[in-house]
Amino acid sequence: LITNPRVLAVNKSSTNNRQLFRRGDLVGWVADDPATGDKFLALFNAQDQELAPASEAALVSPPISREVSQAPLDVNITGAQKLYLMMRGGDDGTAWDHADWLNPVLVTNAGKTLDLTTLPWQNASAGWGKATVGKSVSGGPLLVRGQTYPTGIGTHANSIIEYTLPAGYNRFKATVGLDQAAAGQNTGGTFQALVFTKSPYQHAPADSVRVPVALADLGLAPGCTVHDLWSGRQVGKFTTGFAPFIRRHGAGFYRISGPKPAK
Known part of the structure; x- marks a missing residue:
């Protein structure tokens, strides 16, 4: 049961939800925040241990x-x-x-x-x-x-x-x-x-892998700020993209804010 208020707010107010990419078992979904112009990004690592043919x-x-x-x-x-x-x-x-x-x-x-x-x-x-x-x-x-x-x-x-x-x-x-x-x-x-009669389990993937995301693919200019929606913490500011580690069978959930115009 999800009780995180930041995540629930995304479910309530986001628009234009769509798949951003699928690279094998690494998947990215993106949605828009119509109130701020921010992007919501979900990253999934669905890699699993492969079985013999x-x-x-x-x-x-x-x-x-x-x-x-x-x-x-x-x-x-x-x-x-x-x-x-x-x-x-x-x-x-x-x-x-x-x-x-x-x-x-x-x-x-x-x-x-x-x-x-x-x-x-x-x-x-x-x-x-x-x-x-x-x-x-x-x-x-x-x-x-x-x-x-x-x-x-x-x-x-x-x-x-x-x-x-x-x-x-x-x-x-x-x-x-x-x-x-x-x-x-x-x-x-x-x-x-x-x-x-021999183990059907093949090589297991790494416990976690980096999942790179280009800011340009999100339609955002360089200099974005990324916040982790699960923890509420700021991940950092990025020029061209970022690549968080996502655990196997895990997911990352982020708010990405574009650069603020100079005053």
Whole structure:
């Protein structure tokens, strides 16, 4: 809940709100203060840790949707020490991507099986709610195409569940399905399951980066004064532009005042 009066005033009185630039995951928005001629500037750092492409996965399921709501998986994990179960949202985003890993087991060459849900995972993420053993992400039973599964993991794309594998197992088998809680909706519910035996996490971006802004791009003359709207403090006076550090997943919010005419 935003209670900062300076920020609330921008929301109430600013005009001509528009995107100033988008440089990858660095985004700038600008608006006008009709009372003073100042500019309001919001800077966003949406950079995130990138994930490996599907081509590096040990297995990629067919697209799961209401039309094709489940698919069997059988992956060679010989020699692997790690198992990463990923659910990746479809082209329509991640709305209602309630995804179930059903009857997940590890199998030896001799046919011995181990229920994966009896092992603790090292990490588990979900795009909504939380990954849960024995239940769907919405809290109900694991229900796919009218069948209830007592064993499995309910999650929501985008999701990654990481396991350390015990020695001696050669295959991972499971069925992936769209949970009934999502199958009855009229939007979303499309995703793919990917299985990795090596970390799918790639290089993480810096914790914070400079986001340069040219005053000319704001239509302002040299010699502007910049104030931080969150803190109310003056950032400084700038001739051609400024470049504040913006933390990853963070935002900066500024008032930029043009030079005052000489008396």
